[in-house]
Amino acid sequence: MSYAETIILDVRIGQVPKVVSALSGREGVAVWTSEIGVLNRVILFRTAETYAALLDGRPDLLTAIPEDAVQTVDVTGWRIISPLLPAGEHGSIYEWRCYELKLGQAGNVEDAFAAAVPGRLGLSPLLCGMISIEGTPRLAHIWPYADMNARLDIRAQAVASGMWPPKIGGGLVAMENAILLPAQGSAWS
Numbered sequence: 001m002s003y004a005e006t007i008i009l010d011v012r013i014g015q016v017p018k019v020v021s022a023l024s025g026r027e028g029v030a031v032w033t034s035e036i037g038v039l040n041r042v043i044l045f046r047t048a049e050t051y052a053a054l055l056d057g058r059p060d061l062l063t064a065i066p067e068d069a070v071q072t073v074d075v076t077g078w079r080i081i082s083p084l085l086p087a088g089e090h091g092s093i094y095e096w097r098c099y100e101l102k103l104g105q106a107g108n109v110e111d112a113f114a115a116a117v118p119g120r121l122g123l124s125p126l127l128c129g130m131i132s133i134e135g136t137p138r139l140a141h142i143w144p145y146a147d148m149n150a151r152l153d154i155r156a157q158a159v160a161s162g163m164w165p166p167k168i169g170g171g172l173v174a175m176e177n178a179i180l181l182p183a184q185g186s187a188w189s
Helices: 016-023 051-063 106-120 148-161
Strands: 003-011 029-036 041-048 070-080 093-101 128-132 138-145 172-182
Touching (some): 003 016, 003 051, 016 029, 029 093, 041 172, 051 070, 093 106, 106 128, 138 148
Antiparallel strands (some): 003 070, 029 041, 029 172, 070 128, 093 138, 093 172, 128 138
């Protein structure tokens, strides 16, 4: 089993370059900026084989964040529930989808997601699917795409086939989607 962490930074206007510069090039850390979704947002993503290892690396990453440039920081640990693509170049855009779950629904949502993923992988790779192990119960998944046209075409094919999205609507409270661009030197780009 492996684990992931997201650190979502809502950055002060005009300070995204400063934050990206301070965090890019760190080994094993993806640095993405929001292109569509909440603006002035930087998302950090990293993985570890154990939850303890994830926690051990957290302070170093948090202290690298320029405090004067950031308004809010949201840190979440995740258990990875799908195959994880290794760090490397996977696309020019990434789609982040995150769903807040109704209390007591994490197991049902995870099962439905796991059942739908194999068919969906026939259309495009999944960076990973994750269930939160900290904070609000959530499911998130991250998809790399060559570009927005590829994303639109693949998503349309998946929906038309009926294999996607997973049948999880009854277990959800809220849904969020963002299109992210990898920063230069990002571990997943």
